Amino acid sequence: MDLQSRLSRLQSQVGAENRDTEPKSQLSELRARIAELEKRGRARKQRHPTTAPALVAGAEPGAGSEHCGFGGEQIAPGLTRICTRYPLTGTLGSIELHSLREPPQLPGEPGLAHLRRVYLDTETTGLSGGSGTLAFLIGIAVVTETAIELTQFLITRFAGETAMLSALADSLGPNDQLVSYNGKSYDLPLLVTRFRMQARRHPFAGLAHLDLLHPTRRLFSKRWPDCRLITLEQNLLGFHRIDDLPGSEAPAAWFSYIRNGDDRQLKRVIEHNAQDILSLAVAHQVLAQAVAQPDAFGVDLYALGRWLVEQDETGARELLQSYRERLCDDATRLLARLYKRSGNWSQATALWEHLAAAGCVESVECLAKYHEHISKDFSAARRCCERLSNNAAHEHRRRRIEGKIAALRS
């Protein structure tokens, strides 16, 4: 029995369950067997909706004629480079772009004059990670005296990836600092994977990397519903994107281009990537301003204080001191601790008294310790202890102080 009649017999036997619309004559025997098995064994799964476009026989988009309909130039087979210059004039949202001329500096960030900031963002073929996911678009930008210079590398077929990774490596130097948004968890690991897949050494080894998601979270996670980049744009940069292609649709856009040359959605991905990187560069500057003028940006002072403490205690103390009247209790406690650490007992005790009056047990304890060990005013220490509840630790302290008072008397 030939294959066609075999297939038609099989299909007539399975009657109503047959929903196969593929042209039977083009299926090899093996493929027919798999198709049969999949249909019946796993009718539940439905991995591949039938709406997927048909593959044009033998066509590999971009294979014969490399076209560059993206306003860029082909710099290697399968690799397009798109360069765009955004002069530092005008505004992005509520931000004057000329403010970017002065390099921003966040707490803990190396502020060396010769360090170049490279803003980076990628678009990938999948969001779940793993070695089968690749970056098809890598955008990097640097800020000069006069402009944001954006370079986007787009691969127009799989073969272009090697050249793209080379181009990226060549664009980076030892004095660069990468700046990204969630790049530490996402973009960089994925790029490292791609370099390994190509059996090449990746160029990120000695490079500093600032992931702006982290300071954003520190300063605003209690103020905003989430810390996605578009939330930052709305709250900090003062604009909403219009007609933006969501990042989750990027994989389908590239696949669609590779399969049948349809570049409509891919163009929107390129714009989306450019927008991400512009926002990134501006956000860096604005975050630095927010640290300098926290009240103007609605920054959580306690969070900022805790962050600054890690870098510069004096700076943190001076900041909190300047907002002393407006601090929340947590921030006040932090300021008191900073005073204590700098030996400024009078300021520290003043704050503790203030907090203790409002019922802060921790501050009463701090006062008790201060009076017991520093001022040696044991009766004041005892008065503090009397305000504390009766747990074992407090009881222990009370007895010790009583002992010291008794020892003085005897």
Next chain:
Amino acid sequence: MSTSPEYMAPVASDPAAALAARLRSGYAARITGELVVPAQAGRYAALPAGLDPRLRKALAARGVERLYTHQAAAWDSIQAGRHTVVVTPTASGKTLCYNLPVLQAILHDQTRALYLFPTKALAQDQVAELTALNQAGELGVRAFTFDGDTPGDARKAVRTRGDIVVSNPDMLHQGILPHHTKWAQFFESLRYIVIDEMHSYRGVFGSHVANVLRRLQRICRFYGSDPLFVLCSATIANPAELASQLIGAEVHAITDSGAPHGAKHLLLWNPPVINPDLGIRASARSQTTRIAKMAVKGGLKSIVFAQSRLMVEVLTKYMKDTFDKDPRHPARVAAYRGGYLPTERRAMEKKLRAGSIDCVVSTSALELGVDIGALDVCVLNGYPGTIAGTWQRLGRAGRRQRTALGVLVASSLPLDQYIIRNPEFFLGASPEQARIDPDQLLILLDHIRCAAFELPFRDADRFGKEDLAEMLKYLQEQNVVHHEGGQWHWMEDSYPANSVSLRSVAEGNFVVIDTTGGAQTVIAEVDYSSAPETLYRGAIYMVQSAPYQVEKLDWEGRKAFVTRTRADYYTDAIDYTRLKILEQEKRSLNVSQGEVHLVRRIAGYKKIRYYTHENIGYGNIDLPDQEMHTTAVWWQVDPDALFGESGAFRSRQQALDGFLGAGYALHIVAAMRMLSEPRDLGRAVGDGNADWFATVGPDGRGALLNKDGEAIDLTSVQRFTPTLFLYDNYPGGIGISTPLFQSRAAVVSGAQTLVQACECAQGCPGCIGPILASDEVRGYSPKAVALRVLDLLVE
């Protein structure tokens, strides 16, 4: 079987032997066979000359001054660069066979090793053992488990610092291979891959694992390493063959154990006949309970193996009713089975090792080498279905070189009765052949997907025995891969390993959620394939013999909501199977082999009261049909030979009864001959077109049901062509029907012998299935009609 000459009289100081003697003298009629494996002295070899002094020191600290002969043979084979499989009994020091060469290589060459165990529990045991050896010799070797329980922040340390990574095939499949670039250093220096409990990789699971290993080897080649495989297995007939199918290369087998062991008594126990006319025996359950109670009362640590999770819970309840009546005392009896949460199982293992439990009732979940310490008595409630499984369960008793007692209690199931009445077959037969089919199309396709995600295929690549290019073109049509420049690139926004489960062809476990008192607590997990028959609405689901009733089953969400209940019954599902022949591939007279479409429906359930086991009600089940496409062997008989002038039957009813009885006998013999797990093979009688199928009705007669499971009249069927199917019980088949078709003559003649030689008069559960008392009275012989059908099946 007669008592073996090596038998030694029981000594009072040997309680297991004393219990054996008591059973022997008190219940001689129930014991159909007895085997005494005499104690064996060890055979030893010197530690290998090249062994690192630090390892020598570590061994000495653990009291090891020399090796067993099989350990030395494994060392030599591995040092000679041969893939090696070690096949020796439980507790014969298998782990040293691989730990020594692995540790030596780590100490000398800074290489790495990957250990794979079928379960997480075994992996954790292994790390504990390695740690002990490591500390004893101050070796500084780092061994870590890497599995679903490894916390996210510890994973990087495992990848970069682990000398030995201990994992399982599922984790390799879903967590390691798809992220191989993170493991680059590990793969570059990977020297040994150790696969323990190899015999558990058979059937569907084994076929998947063989493909995971193909992927692993492909990744190793990418990183320039070519690791050596060391495998260990319980006794099976074809270890070298299975090993070589799993890893796709020649494997040297070491099968001669030099380890000493204590004496083992094995009693084959058939429950007494309580209705001689019908051949009905007392239940295995009652016998098992009695023997286990005697053992516990005699101060012996015991393990009882049951065939199903349900039976574990029933037996646990009966044992607890005797020994755990007072809730103020710590429990002496415990249940152990799959489906409990990992923490609960770990806690149970700990109690077992500490000896604070006197009796554990378990499914095969404890069959594998989970360390539970020394036990004296092992009672098998029913034949485990395979000889290797029987020996491995029996190996749970007697780990400390003292006398161990095993009792195999036969159930009324035919396979059990076949085994128990033919002990020489059981005792003399070479154990089962483990079969896998790594090129099963659906399984192969799954792993080609996963492999394509991990590394692009090149045009000249091979993966499995099918035509890879054709498979990839098929995937390209589904927009999963894309062909460009001689390579096939992954082209989908997904992570294929997540949708492929190694344990089944179906997917998606169900969670059981206790909603008693308004809370929602997950109390168990049930795999997809057993969910329909255990989690239907109304089912009694038991955890540690506490009954819960299923209030709601959310099929799509894979959740069952249960509440605590005080029901005095348990539930048992009733299922129907319909088959339709899709394509006949081979035919020889009455017998054919080919592809079939199968629909299984769980139609309802019975409520069965505890202790009396009376049926106290039915319930309906409304669940989607389970469908699959598989392969089968089927028998049909020319209608002339059935009902013609010189035909064998006068009525359709007789013929149908004959087919049902013959099918019952054929199924027993085929399962034995194929040495497959009984559930791997299904049986059905129908018309081959799924218009009707046959079942035994409450009156003991064959009855026909239509597509919707409604009874139809035998005479209303136009063309009556009863067809007897034995089918491969997995989607796409897992390679049983071809050998079954080849040995069809032996299967039919075996079934004839089974029925003819059975001592019953008109039929019994040991040959053609249970019959009714009324038949006995009326002199109607289902046995005779079954034999007539079998005669017609002879070629």
